[in-house]
Amino acid sequence: MSERRVLVHGGTVVDATGARRADVLVAGGVIAEVGPHLERGRRGTLALDAEGCVVAPGLVDVHTHLREPGGEEAETLESGSRAAALGGFTAVVAMPNTEPPADSAEVVRYVLERARTACCSVQPAGCITVGRQGKVLAPMAEMAGLGVRLFTDDGHGVQDPSLMRRALEYASSLGVVVAQHCEDDALAAGGCMNEGEWSSRLGLPGRSSLAEEVMVERDLALARLTGARLHLMHLSSAAAVAAVRRAKAAGLANVSAEATPHHLSLTDEALAGYDPVFKVNPPLRARADVEALRQGLADGTIDVIATDHAPHSPEAKQVTMCEAAPGMVGLETALAVALTDLALPIADVLALMSWRPARLAGLGDGQGGPLVPGAPAHLCVVDPARGWVVDPAKLASKSRNTPFAGRRLQGRVRHTLYAGEPVVIGEEAQR
Amino acid sequence: MSQARHLLSVSDLGAEGIDEVLRLADTFAEVGRRPIPRVPALRGKTVVLGFFEDSTRTRMSFEAAAKRLSADVMSFSSSGSSLSKGESLRDTVCNLEAMGVDAFVVRHSCAGAPSQVAGWLSHASVVNAGDGAHEHPTQALLDCYTLSRERARRLGVHPPRPAVLAGLRIAIVGDIRHSRVARSCVAAFSTLGAEVTLVAPPTLLPASLAGWPVEVSHDLDAQLAKCDVVYVLRIQAERMKEQFLPSLREYTATYGLTVQRARLLGPSALVMHPGPVCRGVELAAEVADSPASVITTQVGNGVAVRMAVLYLLLGSGGSLGSGEAG
């Protein structure tokens, strides 16, 4: 917690309670005052220009791979949280598919310890099953006791329907969310891109969207049966969106869903050049799927935008399409892609990326706002008019696997404050 | 050809490009008939055969082509190589290029690998010798060559210039889904004006045929009666375990070109197969050896066509002006 006084002046404050022209004065790590034309007060106060900007609660990502422990060549908590801060995030949920996986209290404790010096809040997620093997339930209660609020075998879906049923039943008494990577392995059949026109033309093995639809439908039925909190990760297909929409309309309230910026922005045509940077699971889909995801965002079927930030070293990506590791980095481009490609008001984008995911992940501690005096000062300042071109070499992430290299985006995070500390000032990371 | 450094897809060529390869292949076929079937055209050039997936015939065919052009040939196979010691494909080809390689002939089990190799290299050319289920451009070129020359020969006329297959009805039968040959042949045949029909059970068709200039049929008998060419694809036994077919026996009964079915073919119809033939499965031995079959001719033409491709890619420096003649 920073003792520093910071005045964010000249911007428009936007949070879950609405929008207003206001300055924000931060002191002692908390918001001291929110109002028009605040005085800087005593000397030593850092003034941050927010002219023309939106001042919002820090963004929250419920789906980030930070690779620590075990994958430090691709990302660390330090580099990943710096990337997060540059992207406007003040909290991320770290996926448990590390080496070793976060399937025990020991690994969760390790991540929490390393997270203390990170540039944003890092909340570890725990595995549903031991070793993400899909065979034996992991000690969820023990991990929940350390503060874990989200459990997932992400990277793989839990294939066994009976085991998934038990996982949901068990989790329902712990007040936690079970998050599913929705792909039926047998139907995905080891494919490396969306099955369809482009896979047929390119001769690459396809991954059918049916793999997602079937598992989404199955898990919706299990959620109905168990009443447990189920979160459906990175929806990618029109059929899956339709299934969730139907379930919600029928009154299923314990289910949430996320979509990623890349699935909301790119199609499988991007694979035409055989560049493994575009390989991701679930795969980039067809134009109609992208439209359906956007519709799902607009009508509330999809609750949040999550990055699925998945850093990979060049060794894992500069190989053939069949061998390449799936995944893309996204923390530093997520908000800009959402602002550029989704025809949504900025307040709606912030809802999808800040206060709704904060609530979904059960974060508390002022994450997701609202910006009121006394609340911990987690906030980001976004210049919606700022145009910039994505340069992989300039990413703070240790990895360069962005699918948006060379893309011109509109909107950029100017400053980020985490617990009152200005971790990003003028688009530059401060540590 | 200095602009097009690589041959990755037959679609890169267009009708003119295909015709150019076929015309040059004629001259190399003549070279092949000489007492000493070798020309010094690629003396001093080095061609690496990078077969990261096993192949005997295609590799030998490229090797013969390169050697008949007097190129130095280095062979590379994935087993017992640096790849099995953990070196990446990228490092492997870049290191070889640094030794002074002019062309890589790449066969790989993963679609797109030759395109990726082309992207990693700084100056060497890449010839796709088959990548996953994507393309096998030189196979399609030698099939176009065989079709156009063999039909002309049987009709007693000169091969048409430029090469056309206009109006020719070609049925491609078998495992289209997993076939790189089918993808290249569909592109090449239709570029030259042929009408292509794919004949296969639904499980062996690609997930989507959007944009493919083809008709689809599940009735081989009906197609045989009206096609000028039946192009039979190999059925890979390993597909069986992936549940694409109930059994080879059932496949033969419904889609195999049996002796009985072959009687439905017109008198001038040709039977083609990219090899290796699984005799008795997709093609009866008697049909493979019948006068209608040009399978051996296809193999023979492979060398001349691959010489033409290598010569076009490597044989000319592309810059006019400093030459000497007389």
Next chain:
Amino acid sequence: MAERERAALGARTGPLQVRAVVMDRDDVRRAVWRIAHEIVERNHGAQGLVLVGLQTGGAWVAAELGRVIEAVAGVQVPVGTLDVAYYRDDIRLRPVVPAAATEIPVEVDGAVVVLCDDVLFTGRTVRAALNALCDHGRPAAVQLAVMVDRGHRELPIRPDYVGKNLPTRRDEMVDVSDEGVVLGEVPPEVPATGAAPAPSGPASAVEGRGR
């Protein structure tokens, strides 16, 4: 022939500007008759001879010589053609694509092969032709007949039969056909006027052939 000549002169692709008509149609016809007689005389008849014209400019020379020799000696001499594109030593310097077919109708083993060409210049084409010929077999002897010898040899090659010795400047052009022999020059191309469209795809090799 102007084809190979132009190649030697680099990027000069404009029309030939005629400066002098060196031989007319009758002169060419008389030269063919004389060379045919010399060939028969030198070889004590026409038995065992094979005439091979170098593609493309030498093809008609071989055909004409064959016609005359048949008339003179009463022997039908086999006439073939040879394209030496794949044997050229400038193959790496510029696009070289065969212009026409190689077709030698008989075995050359033990035969006396008369290579026929329109113009003898640097000698490099003849060098390529000798190599190419040797891949077809082992002739008893190889002789060289040319309609015009314009000098500027770069290799130790000497013709056995010459229609006309024609001193030239190196940058001049000689155009030979059965219609006559013309000396002229091709002015360097003015770069601004209609530069050739950038070649695309392998088809571009067609554009680049040795013209």
